[in-house]
């Protein structure tokens with residue numbers, strides 16, 4: 001029998017997080033699946049009011065219905081995004097934070113990727129992040145103590161082959177986030193998380209379960225892939241007053257993939 005991993009995935013579902021986001025109203029994109037869904041559910045448990053945005057309406061988000069609102073919107077559609085912010089204002093009276101977790105993957109060689117695929121990946125991952133941040137900034141400033149957490153990727157730090165559009169979009173998210181961290185300080189703190197491979201439908205679309213655990217996991221210093229809750233815990237820290245002196249950082253949550 002294999003020994004248990006010394007650092008197994010943290011179980012956010014049973015963690016004591018009550019009150020850590022009390023009084024905060026946070027828009028989470030990509031909330032129907034994977035990392036965004038895990039963030040939305042954790043934030044509700046931590047006391048936040050959550051606007052759970054996705055191009056597919058999130059279903060069965062755990063937590064009291066009084067604390068969350070599902071909004072169907074495509075982040076590439078600026079009027080749909082503006083409408084989502086307006087719904088947040090009407091339901092919760094404003095916004096204190098944003099977590100941008102909506103995104104799409106792409107695997108193509110750089111000399112084979114179509115213009116349409118390239119444009120779509122940039123539109124969703126980079127321009128979509130810009131759209132949500134710019135639609136929310138007036139509310140974040142008005143609320144005071146605003147936070148933005150943008151989900152980039154380890155690919156934005158150290159790309160693999162066959163990921164050029166995705167890696168470029170995610171490197172763009174890092175640079176955009178650092179820019180607005182300077183421009184929108186001191187009212188708003190802006191931080192970026194770069195996940196390594198996390199077991200979500202996005203990653204399952206590119207790898208079989210066997211490949212993920214047998215081939216991808218062992219490349220990481222911690223010798224396993226991650227779980228969405230491990231990203232959600234980082235987003236919780238960066239969206240709460242606990243990270244009051246932290247802005248403009250790029251936090252790799254990746255089992256050690258990107259430091260060497």
Ligand SMILES: NC(=O)c1ccc[n+]([C@@H]2O[C@H](COP(=O)([O-])OP(=O)(O)OC[C@H]3O[C@@H](n4cnc5c(N)ncnc54)[C@H](O)[C@@H]3O)[C@@H](O)[C@H]2O)c1
Pocket residue numbers: 029030031032033034035036053054055056073074075076100101102103104105124128151152153154194195196197198199200201202203
């Ligand atoms: N899973 C990983 O290994 C991994 C690693 C690094 C970074 N990321 C990033 O984390 C984020 C979340 O990824 P995930 O693995 O949870 O993926 P996922 O596919 O499980 O979830 C992504 C969600 O984003 C939504 N979405 C996509 N395009 C949208 C649009 N235009 N408008 C609104 N919603 C849209 C999808 O409907 C989906 O619910 C993405 O930005 C991804 O690039 C994931």
